[in-house]
Amino acid sequence: MTEKILGLFPVDWRFELTSLPYVRKIIKSRWMPFLPIVLNLSVFTIILMAGFVGGVSAGNYNFGIMFVWIVWWLLLMMVMVPFFSRIWCMICPLPAFGEWLQRLGFMKVRNKLFGLNKKWPKSLKNMWLVNFLFLGTTYTTGFLTTRPIATFILLMSIIIGSIVLMVVFEKRNFCKYIGCPVGGFLGLYSNMAVTEIRAKNPQICKDHKHKDCVIGNEKGHACPWMIMPFDIGRNTYCGMCLECFKTCPYDNMAINLRPPATDLLVDKNRGLDEAWKAFIMLGIAIFFFLIMQGNMGFLKDWANAKTTEGYLTFVVLHSIFNLLLIPGVFFVFVYASHTFGSKEIPLKKLFTNFSYTLVPMGLIAWIAFSFGILFPNSSYVLHVISDPFAWGWDLFGTAHFPWTPFLTGVMPYFQIGTLLFGLVLSLDIGFKISKQTFQKRDEAVRGFIPIAAFLTVVTIFLIWLFTG
Amino acid sequence: MKNSMKFLIMVLVLLAIPIVILAQTEEPKEKVITINAQQFSYTPGTVEVNRGDRVTIRLISTDVHHGLYIDGYEVSTDARPGQDGSLTFVANNTGKFVMRCSVTCGPFHPYMIGYLKVKPDYRLFGSIWLAVGIFISSILLVIRRQKP
Numbered sequence: 001m002t003e004k005i006l007g008l009f010p011v012d013w014r015f016e017l018t019s020l021p022y023v024r025k026i027i028k029s030r031w032m033p034f035l036p037i038v039l040n041l042s043v044f045t046i047i048l049m050a051g052f053v054g055g056v057s058a059g060n061y062n063f064g065i066m067f068v069w070i071v072w073w074l075l076l077m078m079v080m081v082p083f084f085s086r087i088w089c090m091i092c093p094l095p096a097f098g099e100w101l102q103r104l105g106f107m108k109v110r111n112k113l114f115g116l117n118k119k120w121p122k123s124l125k126n127m128w129l130v131n132f133l134f135l136g137t138t139y140t141t142g143f144l145t146t147r148p149i150a151t152f153i154l155l156m157s158i159i160i161g162s163i164v165l166m167v168v169f170e171k172r173n174f175c176k177y178i179g180c181p182v183g184g185f186l187g188l189y190s191n192m193a194v195t196e197i198r199a200k201n202p203q204i205c206k207d208h209k210h211k212d213c214v215i216g217n218e219k220g221h222a223c224p225w226m227i228m229p230f231d232i233g234r235n236t237y238c239g240m241c242l243e244c245f246k247t248c249p250y251d252n253m254a255i256n257l258r259p260p261a262t263d264l265l266v267d268k269n270r271g272l273d274e275a276w277k278a279f280i281m282l283g284i285a286i287f288f289f290l291i292m293q294g295n296m297g298f299l300k301d302w303a304n305a306k307t308t309e310g311y312l313t314f315v316v317l318h319s320i321f322n323l324l325l326i327p328g329v330f331f332v333f334v335y336a337s338h339t340f341g342s343k344e345i346p347l348k349k350l351f352t353n354f355s356y357t358l359v360p361m362g363l364i365a366w367i368a369f370s371f372g373i374l375f376p377n378s379s380y381v382l383h384v385i386s387d388p389f390a391w392g393w394d395l396f397g398t399a400h401f402p403w404t405p406f407l408t409g410v411m412p413y414f415q416i417g418t419l420l421f422g423l424v425l426s427l428d429i430g431f432k433i434s435k436q437t438f439q440k441r442d443e444a445v446r447g448f449i450p451i452a453a454f455l456t457v458v459t460i461f462l463i464w465l466f467t468g
Numbered sequence: 469m470k471n472s473m474k475f476l477i478m479v480l481v482l483l484a485i486p487i488v489i490l491a492q493t494e495e496p497k498e499k500v501i502t503i504n505a506q507q508f509s510y511t512p513g514t515v516e517v518n519r520g521d522r523v524t525i526r527l528i529s530t531d532v533h534h535g536l537y538i539d540g541y542e543v544s545t546d547a548r549p550g551q552d553g554s555l556t557f558v559a560n561n562t563g564k565f566v567m568r569c570s571v572t573c574g575p576f577h578p579y580m581i582g583y584l585k586v587k588p589d590y591r592l593f594g595s596i597w598l599a600v601g602i603f604i605s606s607i608l609l610v611i612r613r614q615k616p
Contacts, residue, residue, distance in 0.1 A: 300509060467591065
């Protein structure tokens with residue numbers, strides 16, 4: 001019998017969006033994703049200029065800060081990742097310069113890439129590096145989200161870093177393993193998405209020996225993300241660049257609608273690197289809440305580096321909380337699962353597999369957190385679009401629109417509803433993972449109970465933290 | 469199944485006891501609370517009142533121009549050094565409400581936050597009740613499906 005997500009949606013249900021002729025035509029055009037990247041680049045040019053001219057002024061009246069940390073972040077967490085997987089990677093303009101340099105052109109196909117084309121070491125083909133890179137970036141959140149110049153420096157570092165590293169390492173190693181701070185969680189959380197890119201008929205790919213999607217042809221590049229498009233088990237490392245749609249001589253690639261979180265049930269390529277990514281993301285949601293929406297002034301002073309000691313305390317506590325404390329508490333519950341379920345299953349396997357229950361919980365926590373940014377602060381956007389560089393412009397007549405929080409009275413209900421939905425989804429995924437992991441159903445039930453308790457405790461903690 | 473239902477009912481009844489105790493409210497009072505605003509926090513960071521209290525908040529700024537806006541009540545005031553602000557409202561809505569700075573006061577201005585807690589917090593108790601209910605239901609569901 002086919003499993004159902006939340007008892008409603010069969011795991012194997014799919015609707016092929018690219019079966020619609022005009023969608024397929026757009027996807028196969030070489031203008032995709034070039035055109036959205038260029039449009040996005042124009043917005044980022046304004047962001048960079050605003051960041052540079054904004055200097056250290058208050059971030060809430062700066063176009064760069066508002067569009068990166070309010071508009072982009074909210075769209076990313078609340079819309080793009082849950083609904084469209086890594087669509088951001090498809091249209092991200094930051095590595096575009098490096099990629100255009102590799103290809104020595106904008107749209108033309110050139111499979112012999114410029115540069116040293118070094119392979120990325122096999123031992124580093126995982127999320128560990130980006131885990132630490134992202135965690136390191138969050139040490140500066142007090143500056144990044146409040147000082148325009150800090151956002152400018154971060155974005156320019158990514159652009160310059162991508163150009164340099166993409167000349168050294170082949171294809172999209174920069175985005176996948178090295179230099180993109182958000183690439184790791186986009187990959188992990190895109191397992192939750194209700195869309196995917198997959199081969200339509202795997203048998204066609206199996207029978208096709210030439211594998212144009214892997215080596216490229218005159219119509220498209222070899223997969224820049226260095227995956228096997230004919231065998232994408234999970235969304236994690238598919239950057240949705242659409243090259244496989246162009247190269248496939250059998251038109252065998254598809255963008256599908258599917259039930260949420262189905263990739264979390266793929267018992268293949270699970271690893272501790274992704275487990276720690278899940279811990280870090282959950283921990284950062286909690287820490288960011290305390291800094292940005294909490295009432296503890298001393299913590300804000302620490303993150304704002306009012307004193308060196310305070311800042312270092314923040315960095316140490318933040319690191320311990322994310323890297324050790326959350327995994328440590330989770331381990332206690334996994335140990336209980338091991339004890340109650342079956343001791344024949346290796347503890348490491350249990351720990352790794354059950355850590356994927358934190359993916360829905362983490363994404364939902366970020367969505368609940370994002371409501372706390374959206375409702376009180378989005379009116380600033382009306383100001384900055386009229387006067388992006390704070391030069392006294394009033395392009396759309398909204399430059400003097402006052403700060404106007406909206407729906408803040410009912411915001412906690414949005415947050416509670418979201419978190420409770422996250423608990424239901426996590427429990428559903430948790431039991432399915434338990435059945436995959438334990439050999440017998442009664443073991444799966446017993447082993448699931450401690451994990452369910454952990455997920456419930458985390459949900460109650462988040463509800464208390466956000467709204468209580 | 470019968471035992472499971474009995475267990476569920478027992479747990480829910482037990483959970484209800486603290487909620488009933490905590491939901492007891494005191495008589496409404498007149499409360500005057502002084503809040504000091506300084507980049508980028510309020511002192512005290514949390515103000516606790518009971519439902520029905522008539523609350524007057526006196527806002528004192530010790531450095532720059534600050535504001536105070538209360539989510540849910542949609543009332544606000546502002547203060548400059550030497551020029552205090554004041555606002556009065558009746559705390560009819562229960563729960564936690566965020567108090568935000570409403571005047572741009574520096575880089576961390578959007579993060580200048582305090583809390584107003586109006587007891588009893590039915591919303592929090594109800595949410596915890598629901599979360600525990602979801603947990604117990606999920607366990608009962610998987611146990612029930614296990615049986616032939």
